[in-house]
Amino acid sequence: MDQPTVGILHPGSMGAAIAACAATNAVEVLWCEAGRSTASVERATRFGLTPVAELAELLERSDIVISLCPPANAEDLARDVAGRRFAGVYVEANAINPTRGQRIAALLEHSATVVDGGVVGSPPVGGKTPTLYLSGPADATERIEALFGGTAVRTAVLGAEVGKASALKLAYASFQKTSRVLVALAVGMAREHGVDQELIEVASRRTDSYLAEPEYVAKTAARAWRWGPELEEAADALATAGLPPEMLRAAAVTLARWYDAKDDSELTLTDALDQLAQP
Known part of the structure; x- marks a missing residue:
């Protein structure tokens, strides 16, 4: 060829x-x-x-x-x-x-x-x-x-x-990206009450828990400008299938709070959580 x-x-x-x-x-x-x-x-x-x-x-x-x-x-x-x-x-x-x-x-x-x-x-x-x-x-x-x-x-x-490859991509992204958003919310809540390190210790006793990798929250924030629209697409796919899209739409709204951090490789976990706490 x-x-x-x-x-x-x-x-x-x-x-x-x-x-x-x-x-x-x-x-x-x-x-x-x-x-x-x-x-x-x-x-x-x-x-x-x-x-x-x-x-x-x-x-x-x-x-x-x-x-x-x-x-x-x-x-x-x-x-x-x-x-x-x-x-x-x-x-x-x-x-x-x-x-x-x-x-x-x-x-x-x-x-x-x-x-x-x-x-x-x-x-x-x-x-x-x-x-x-x-x-x-x-x-x-x-x-x-x-x-x-x-x-x-x-x-x-x-x-x-046509559509099968897109469906697989979004099905995987729905879990992988939303899970990272949930980590940010959980660590942010724990930090507010001074128990964020304890939360991470609890999570680290379990295997393969995103909660045990809170440093990834800053990377999530830097990628939010791409991940948010992707989760909106995944939410549309859920709605088309008759499945509830609200969780993914909520994750996309959460990610929107980080859009100003676009591709910021210097962002820290503290910076990302501070931005998340500002409406």
Whole structure:
């Protein structure tokens, strides 16, 4: 199989690292500079991605396009791509609910082949090996498997139905991200009464308790701007399935108190709990 040219929309911390892995089996990996931040430029340069000036050029040159952006932007981005009649494989790899994934597939069905994707795990740097779950037409998912063959990104195909990969991603995210929010609330409550260290000691007697890792609360706060919208998507998926979405919506509202801490690597547990206590 010939090596493809790949386009990445847009290279955030996950997208850029995944794009760099794709470069192993691609002619080159393109990204569009138009309207992107200085941080995006630095990240794309660090990962060796090739800049192009406009989306139209990226789509014209790419055989495969991978969309990894904030969930709220996923449909608008797909609409832009559909409007330019992209005719390759479009990997919708955002943390969106299956219904939205199917709407995006319908937007692009007249020209592109859509593969539903869901990334579970941390960005593939420093020995991390996330899994990109895929669902969609077999010939297209095979191309994506080949693209990441021999890289730090593992792939797993869940079938031909668009929506399966998104569903798995959100089902996992619902537990993993909400659990971290509950840790913040529990430690915050205990701190108010001066028993936070005792709470952590109680939790540490149990195995695999997030409560025994309160230092992760600061990381949760720094990622809240991404996790909140993802949990809103998961809540929509629950509602569509006839399941109660309120717990995930409440977790998303809790995360919103940390939006000002976006990507703050210097944030401490004390800082994060203080921000959480301020309406």
